[in-house]
Amino acid sequence: MSKAKTNVGRRSFIKSVGLAGGGMMIGFSWLYSCKETPKGEAIAALEMPENWYELNGFLKIGENGVVTIMSPNPEIGQNVKTSMPMLVAEELDVDWKNVIVEQAPLNTDIFTRQLAGGSQSIRQGWESLRMAGATAKHMLKQAAADAWGVPFGEIEVSEGILSHAATNQSAGFGDMAAAAASVEVPEEVELKEKTDFKIIGTSRKNVDAQKIVTGQPLFGLDYKENGMLIAMLVQPPAFGMQFKSMNADAVLKMPGIKEVFVMDTYKDVKGISAFDTTAFTKLPVVVGETTWQVLQAKKQLDVAWENAPDVTVEMNFFGRNTTKNYPAGLENSDTHFKIMAQEGAKNATVARKDGDPETQFKNAARIIERSYSCPFLAHNTMEPMNFFAHVTADEAKLVGPIQTPEIMEMSVSERLGLPKEKVDIMMTRQGGGFGRRLYGHFLVEAAVISQKTNTPIKLIYTREDDMTNGVYRPAYYATYRAAIDENNNVTAFHVNAGGIPESPLAANRFPAGAFEHYLAEQWEVESNITTGAFRAPRSNFIAGAEQSFLDELAEEVGKDPIQFRLDLLAKAESNPIGENNDYDAARYAGVLKKVRETSDWDTPKTGVSRGVSAYFCHNSYVAQVLDLEMKNNEPNVKEVFCAVDCGIVVNPDAAENLVQGGTVDGIGHAMYSAITFKDGQPEQRNFDTYRLIRHSEAPSKVKVDFVKSDINPTGLGEPPFPPIMGAVANALYKATGKRHYHQPFMGNQELKG
Amino acid sequence: MALYNLKVNGKKQQIEVDETTPMLWVLRDHLDLVGTKFGCGAAQCGACTIHLDGDAVRSCVTPVSVAAEYDITTIEGLSENGDHPVQKAWLAHDVPQCGYCQAGQIMNASALLKKNPSPTDDEIDAAMDGNICRCGTYTRIKAAIKTAANQNATS
Known part of the structure; x- marks a missing residue:
């Protein structure tokens, strides 16, 4: 056991010990029981206690032993x-069957980092969540020790039962909950040894699964209050355009239409x-x-648009002020590609340089140089952007799907002119995030509309609104060069990478550190197409490009692609070049060795073409081997083998699901997906033209193996996504004899509906 | 506006709406049955799949005037206690990630299994290809359909 200082208080932040929710909501519950449904029986619900005793902000215990x-x-x-x-629950030592999970309200005084981004939730909650459980357990033990007049240290706890062996006494958590609530919060508590974990490391079912498969209200779009109206926006047809004027007369006469007006989302775009x-x-x-x-009225609205001027926005990014330029003009994807292909040579800045790469390239026996690119992508969460807002003169209530509630609380507060304490944001389950819901303009829009109309409203984006709204994954381009001597040694490595509007380069990641002579350069091109984070930002392109190039390089020097990488990693481990290498070479090699074994890589396999790839991002390591075959000239992915090192695996079956999904998602985006532009207009507006991977294109099997580890857990939502794109490219080369450099590899073929 | 007598999940419902209103919005806005999801509005993603007389259809492009002619089943009415073999298989495989598309996937899969109790892999692909899952749960969906199919065979 390890002692740790507690950072959970108690009294100061108790707002209410009642159940969340109120009379206004329709059919919406924030609670779910962890008790699994016995086969074939009605949904089993835990019996609710009459009183809840809140031991700290993270948990409350009922007199009947049920724990929320x-x-x-x-x-x-x-x-x-x-x-x-x-x-x-692990540190509390409660029986998981007696647990109810409740979506917490936004309160960063208690819950610190309430944000879904960067695959950091478990990693950054690891200490504080266990601490909350351990603190409550300590208080329950103290209550029992006091009640029985026995030493604190002699109280044992197991699955919600407190006991004292010497006096043969025992009590449930519920019996001691009232007394525990008035025990002083300990200054430090003991956390379990990892070898004593009983819940962490065991598979527990998704607490919302029963609601999901029976269609219960759960998502933002499902949220409804009495008297609520529906709101929709009308967007310009193209990036580089803006609102000019409108005539709403005809639309105002349409059935059910209450108001039509022009909204400014922000008071001033400077300083957002x-x-x-x-x-x-x-x-x-x-x-x-x-x-x-x-929907009907929106289509009929008579709006005139005009070309927008150059816009400069001063943006605040985690307290740092940056300036962003959106140049005027109607942009085209063909031009984008040409600009990117030319820009690197002209405007690159050096991000990292080791040794003397120039001399090595000059003296090389031969140089190989390859360029890679990818298009903009729309996130396409299956639940389109939406938010509920009810703004009155002195408060704002917002409910819906948002990855950054704390940050958006500030935006709403500023926009409405209400103090932060008067802005209440409740988080629903979200029909996908992938980074799109980090950008909460739709939440501010909902608040502004509710304020203007003085009614509760729900703002809904149509799929077309959602897909053509931007905050896309940027378009990227990278050129790799390697200098090779007459003995087939790679003597220098050069990467030049950029994009619209940012570079995907991570200069200190592998293979930096493995080459004595190394050069990494980056560049950026401005655009008025808005972009943002998309599942594993930047890595989601650069991993595939780099891993494709390493594959080609291995072939060029006559080495097995896994052995080639392992040799480089061995060099980086034993004799690293530079001091800022941003990876652990041994763990990196670990996942490659594991996937070599699980995929039986060293035994030639007939009938399939194999590609391998590995990458490190969001603190985790993933290696993948992908098998595909060609069927009627179309690639058909048969099976993927994944080896993952993300430290301790909290919930193994769910973790496996996440790796399988990230892998399938990555295959789809590498092969099929793109947003392209003609005169500023997105050429894809719905799933008839924007191609996402479908059932028949998904692999039949994704085998996932985790490296056994007692390192604290790291990210998993993002890490499996980037490397698979390299494995796809490398397997496609084996299958077709042709290297694929530009995503999506399958282009825009005939679409399925 | 017109008056419709609908039979939804075995229950008679009378509503007055414009005859062009897609069944999706009748369910969600008028009957508070929000299990049927809005994904694309164009029959391209399958999130809004319901059954009309047992056949899977996309409710986002099915006007209420058409749906009124049939027995309508939504995810809420697929089984009384959430224990349809397909729902049970979904829970056993813990299929959902975000979960948004899963009601549509389940409605399409249950219609498939009713017609074809033991589908092959290719038949599953062909029947399910219209249902998109951005989280990429396809491998688990297919496994769950097979589990449900086996339960069909043994029950």
């Missing part, structure tokens, strides 16, 4: 709503947060009774 654990972070499909409470990024800040709004009525 708060899940602090936004749930976007990464399963934190199950795995974060597991950490609390980077998470307020949005392409269009002045937009017509249609408000009406039902979704279908508003």
